[in-house]
Amino acid sequence: xxxxxxxxxxxxxxxxxxxxxxxxxxxxxxxxxxxxxxxxxxxxxxxxxxxxxxxxxxxxxxxxxxxxxxxxxxxxxxxxxxxxxxxxxxxxxxxxxxxxxxxxxxxxxxxxxxxxxxxxxxxxxxxxxxxxxxxxxxxxxxxxxxxxxxxxxxxxxxxxxxxxxxxxxxxxxxxxxxxxxxxxxxxxxxxxxxxxxxxxxxxxxxxxxxxxxxxxxxxxxxxxxxxxxxxxxxxxxxxxxxxxxxxxxxxxxxxxxxxxxxxxxxxxxxxxxxxxxxxxxxxxxxxxxxxxxxxxxxxxxxxxxxxxxxxxxxxxxxxxxxxxxxxxxxxxxxxxxxxxxxxxxxxxxxxxxxxxxxxxxxxxxxxxxxxxxxxxxxxxxxxxxxxxxxxxxxxxxxxxxxxxxxxxxxxxxxxxxxxxxxxxxxxxxxxxxxxxxxxxxxxxxxxxxx
Numbered sequence: 001x002x003x004x005x006x007x008x009x010x011x012x013x014x015x016x017x018x019x020x021x022x023x024x025x026x027x028x029x030x031x032x033x034x035x036x037x038x039x040x041x042x043x044x045x046x047x048x049x050x051x052x053x054x055x056x057x058x059x060x061x062x063x064x065x066x067x068x069x070x071x072x073x074x075x076x077x078x079x080x081x082x083x084x085x086x087x088x089x090x091x092x093x094x095x096x097x098x099x100x101x102x103x104x105x106x107x108x109x110x111x112x113x114x115x116x117x118x119x120x121x122x123x124x125x126x127x128x129x130x131x132x133x134x135x136x137x138x139x140x141x142x143x144x145x146x147x148x149x150x151x152x153x154x155x156x157x158x159x160x161x162x163x164x165x166x167x168x169x170x171x172x173x174x175x176x177x178x179x180x181x182x183x184x185x186x187x188x189x190x191x192x193x194x195x196x197x198x199x200x201x202x203x204x205x206x207x208x209x210x211x212x213x214x215x216x217x218x219x220x221x222x223x224x225x226x227x228x229x230x231x232x233x234x235x236x237x238x239x240x241x242x243x244x245x246x247x248x249x250x251x252x253x254x255x256x257x258x259x260x261x262x263x264x265x266x267x268x269x270x271x272x273x274x275x276x277x278x279x280x281x282x283x284x285x286x287x288x289x290x291x292x293x294x295x296x297x298x299x300x301x302x303x304x305x306x307x308x309x310x311x312x313x314x315x316x317x318x319x320x321x322x323x324x325x326x327x328x329x330x331x332x333x334x335x336x337x338x339x340x341x342x343x344x345x346x347x348x349x350x351x352x353x354x355x356x357x358x359x360x361x362x363x364x365x366x367x368x369x370x371x372x373x374x375x376x377x378x379x380x381x382x383x384x385x386x387x388x389x390x391x392x393x394x395x396x397x398x399x400x401x402x403x404x405x406x407x408x409x410x411x412x413x414x415x416x417x418x419x420x421x422x423x424x425x426x427x428x429x430x431x432x433x434x435x436x437x438x439x440x441x442x443x444x445x446x447x448x449x450x
Contacts, residue, residue: 027052027053027054027055028052028053029050029051029052030050030051030052030053030348030349030395032348032349033349033386033387033389034349034386034387035349038050038051039051039348039349039354039356040349040354041314041354041356041357042314042315042354042356042357043314043315043316043349043350043351043352043353043354043357044316044351044352045306045314045315045316045352045354045357046314046354046357051348051356051399053395053398053399053402054398054401054402055398056394056397056398056401056435056436057401058436058437058438058439058441059401059408059441060441060442061407061441061442061443061444062407062408062409062441062443062444063102063103063372063374063407063408063409063410063443063444064100064101064102064103064408064409064437064441065101065102065103065104065105065154065156065341065374065408065409065410065411066096066101066103066104066105066410066411066412066413066414066417067105067107067158067410067411067412067413067414068092068104068105068106068107068158068413068414069107069110069412069413069414070106070107070108070110070115070124070126070127071107071110071111071126071160071166072126072166073126074413074415075413075414075415076088076089076092076106076414078126078127078128078129079127079128079135080128080129080133080135081135081136082135082136082137082138085135085138085140085143086143089140089143089144089147090147092104092414093147093148093150093151093153094151095417095418096151096153097151097152097153099417099433099437100433100437100438100439100440100441101153102152102153102154102440102441102442102443103153103154103155103156103231103410103443104148104153104154104155104156105156105158105234105410106144106155106156106157106158107158107159107160108141108157108158108159108224109121109124109158109159109160109161109220110124110126110160110163111124111125111160111163111164111165111166112163112164112183112184112185112206113125113126113131113183115127115140115141115144116139116140116141116142116224116227116228117134117139118182118220118223119223120182120184120216120219120220120223121182121183121184121220122179122180122181122182122183123180127140131178131179131180131183132180132181132182141157141224141228141230142227142228145228145229145230149229152440154231154232154443155230155231155232156230156231156232156233156234156296157224157228157230157232157233157234158234158235158236159220159221159233159234159235160235160236160238161206161217161235161238161239161274162205162206162208162213162238162239163204163205163206163238164185164192164204164205164206165202165203165204166203167197167199167201167202167203168201168202168203168204169201169202170202171194171202172189172192172194172202172204173189175202175204176189176192176204184206184216185204185206188212191206191207191210191212191213192204192205192206192207193205193206193207193245193248193249194248195241195243195245195246195248197243198243203241203243205238205240205241207249207252208239208240208267208270208271208274208325209249209252209253209256209266209267209270210252210256211256213274214273214274214277217274217277217278218277218278218281221233221278221281221282222281222285225281225282225285225289225293226285229291230293231293231294232293232294232295232296232338232339233278233282233293233294233295233296234295234296234297234298235275235278235296235297235298236297236298237298237299237300237320237324237326237343239271239320239324239325239326240267240271240323240324240325240326241324242300242318242323242324247263249267253266264322264325267325268321268325268326268327270325271324271325271326271327272327272330272331272336275297275331275336275337276336278295279295279336279337279338282294282295283450286449286450287450292446292449293449294338294339294446294448294449295337295338296337296338296339296340296341296372297328297331297337297340297341298340298341298342298343298376298410299320299326299328299340299341299342299343300318300320300323300324300326300328300342300343301342301343301344301345301346301353301358301362301376302315302317302318302319302320302353302358303319303320303321303327303328303329303361303365304319304320304321304322304329305317305319308322309321311329312361313357313358313361314354314357314361315352315353315354315357315358316351316352316353317352317353328340328342329365332365332366332369332371333365333369335369335370335371335448337371337448338370338371338372338446338448338449339371339372339373339374339446339448340362340366340371340372340373340374341373341374341375341376341410342358342362342373342375342376343376343378343412344358344359344362344375344376344377344378344396345376345377345378345381345412346358347381347387347388347389347392348392348395348396348399349387350387355396355399356399359375359396359399359400359403359406360403362375362405362406363403363404363405363406364405366405367405369448370447370448371448372407372444372446372447372448373405373406373407374406374407374408374409374410375396375400375406375408375409375410376409376410376411376412377393377396377397377409377410377411377412378412379393379411379412379413379416379417379420379425379428379429380412380413380416380421380425382416382422382424382425382428383421383422383423383424383425383428388424389424390424390425390427390428390431391428391431392428393411393428393431393432394428394431394432394435394436397409397432397436407444408441408444416429417429
């Protein structure tokens with residue numbers, strides 16, 4: 001989702017966080033906080049158009065979600081006993097219910113591991129502090145889904161399909177030795193790719209070009225579906241690495257490329273196969289069970305820049321289509337996902353990734369499909385620099401209301417909502433919760449679910 005940051009979230013008293021704000025503003029032309037001039041619609045790529053937003057009008061149905069990241073214990077701490085886990089998770093869902101959220105995106109597979117008893121993956125180190133170590137006589141996922149549902153919250157099981165680590169000081173051979181014997185990566189070192197990062201650390205991830213990796217991902221999803229009444233299966237933005245990986249997968253490329261595709265198209269095809277397989281796995285389960293579990297992805301916010309692709313956006317940043325080989329627009333157009341949550345972690349006044357141009361692009365991307373569009377908003381950015389003012393996220397929500405295809409918001413992340421890191425972030429939270437989300441909202445349905 002973003003650069004990893006360690007920390008354990010202590011207990012928070014909900015009522016201390018928020019002061020009241022009125023309605024979310026009148027119809028107005030937005031101003032660049034760094035210049036005082038009207039915001040340019042597309043940053044440096046469209047300078048003539050300005051951006052206006054209407055007053056906020058609460059909807060009867062909209063997504064109001066939040067990501068709870070367990071990797072590095074960003075949003076949820078480690079526990080060795082069921083009582084502590086239960087206490088802290090109940091605090092989480094109670095806070096969400098009081099704040100008028102209606103969905104939780106909880107990370108149950110941070111790094112080829114599990115927050116539930118699994119035949120395919122070891123217990124997560126981020127759960128107890130040691131990979132493979134369980135909380136005795138306790139199934140965390142069963143408990144979490146039940147408690148979320150008691151409070152009217154959808155539970156989206158958030159998985160990272162490929163990541164083995166987020167960067168280690170030691171290389172592949174040494175790192176795999178540290179993993180639990182149940183780890184798919186440890187049992188199949190030949191299916192793990194290693195890339196040296198710019199900071200000198202080593203990043204490991206499952207090789208998307210190997211069919212056994214796709215099978216493992218599908219088996220992992222099927223196990224969750226068969227054992228837990230989750231409302232959705234959810235992937236984040238990590239596919240191939242953001243950084244250049246060179247030709248580390250050349251052997252797989254030569255062996256598993258009967259169509260003689262280019263390396264870039266072959267890699268995109270590999271990720272396509274995983275997404276398609278998961279969608280088919282979820283659909284098959286729904287047909288057998290009569291349930292309506294959704295499958296969704298939260299990708300990096302830029303699919304492609306218009307300069308690189310005629311179908312791209314008025315942007316100039318990194319592109320998931322070319323950098324990560326993730327054809328997120330294609331998945332939408334083909335109906336391989338039931339919802340998509342692009343991470344639009346930029347403000348209106350950004351020079352190369354202006355919010356308005358990107359929100360419009362994504363609204364157009366889902367037009368004519370049955371795929372729901374929610375916007376991922378980066379609360380953690382507020383207050384980090386002058387361009388990120390407390391009103392930014394509410395202004396984005398106001399703008400979204402002009403886009404027929406936008407059906408709500410998911411915020412990164414829980415810690416930032418209930419333990420804001422600075423005064424401006426705290427004000428931003430108050431503007432959303434006290435100014436905009438005064439009343440509950442029902443969740444939209446997922447018309448693409450089969």
